[in-house]
Amino acid sequence: MREVTSAGSHPGELELVAALRRRDESAFLALVRRFHSSMVRVARVFVNSDAVADEVVQEAWLAVLEGIGAFEGRASLRSWMFSIVANRARSRALREARSEPFSSFEDPEGEPTVDPARFNPPDHPRWPGHWCSPPERWADEQLLLKETVELTKRAIDTLPSAQRQVIVLRDVEGCSSEEVCEALAVSDGNQRVLLHRARAKVRAMLEPHLRRNA
Amino acid sequence: MSSRVPDQPTCREIVELVTDYLEERLSLDARTRLEQHLVYCDWCRVYLEQIRQTIRVAGSVSEESFSPQRQEELVRLFRDWKGKK
Numbered sequence: 001m002r003e004v005t006s007a008g009s010h011p012g013e014l015e016l017v018a019a020l021r022r023r024d025e026s027a028f029l030a031l032v033r034r035f036h037s038s039m040v041r042v043a044r045v046f047v048n049s050d051a052v053a054d055e056v057v058q059e060a061w062l063a064v065l066e067g068i069g070a071f072e073g074r075a076s077l078r079s080w081m082f083s084i085v086a087n088r089a090r091s092r093a094l095r096e097a098r099s100e101p102f103s104s105f106e107d108p109e110g111e112p113t114v115d116p117a118r119f120n121p122p123d124h125p126r127w128p129g130h131w132c133s134p135p136e137r138w139a140d141e142q143l144l145l146k147e148t149v150e151l152t153k154r155a156i157d158t159l160p161s162a163q164r165q166v167i168v169l170r171d172v173e174g175c176s177s178e179e180v181c182e183a184l185a186v187s188d189g190n191q192r193v194l195l196h197r198a199r200a201k202v203r204a205m206l207e208p209h210l211r212r213n214a
Numbered sequence: 215m216s217s218r219v220p221d222q223p224t225c226r227e228i229v230e231l232v233t234d235y236l237e238e239r240l241s242l243d244a245r246t247r248l249e250q251h252l253v254y255c256d257w258c259r260v261y262l263e264q265i266r267q268t269i270r271v272a273g274s275v276s277e278e279s280f281s282p283q284r285q286e287e288l289v290r291l292f293r294d295w296k297g298k299k
Contacts, residue, residue: 129224134257196233
């Protein structure tokens, strides 16, 4: 069994890992409560039914139990577990030929993330490339509304899969960029491009609903 | 009045830099120019704030809790694993 070091771990994590290695059921339940819903969301970005996501996560839990003895603590427990889920979900999706293969870097890089029509043309005499149709401030209260959260969820669901994977892990689950790169096996640069495009699109989809007095 | 200084970034360029800015991955020079732009451009400040708001609202996308039935299944899985070795 490997020595677990403290690098990248969260408070209480090492104790949970140690207890799980002793096959302590309450440690397992604590992990389930902490991570299960997140794992389902991660699985769900690869496969397109809740039922399949549930199965994948069930398998992933078994893999976590089987693999806990080899967990070294170099990555956080969370990113280690998410990478198990992501790998299983990805191969499951490929097997069912449901996911796009990793051509998922769909939109060509360098394509603008904000509609070019919202800026002055390059030959504008005074302010080329500056906003001609600028964004209007959003009220913070509106962000808290259930409709806004629902709308955000739907907006994320419409994203191309690689972008969806990154924004779910980063902004919904609150993972660090290192954790996302680890879990999805993407480079830091790719991760950032995908995140940029994803956030810009979700913002654009929220915009018509959040304009003041809209 | 002079028009804009040619090497100043345009708003159209700024919006493509916001993620690198928030991720603290811009060079010092690029960051300085972006921040200078934000000083005078209300609209780009609004855009940046909206990206931050988008991140915040994404963070509140629901925590579905799972059913007691699911929890039982997982406990069974655990006990099978424990009994196996």
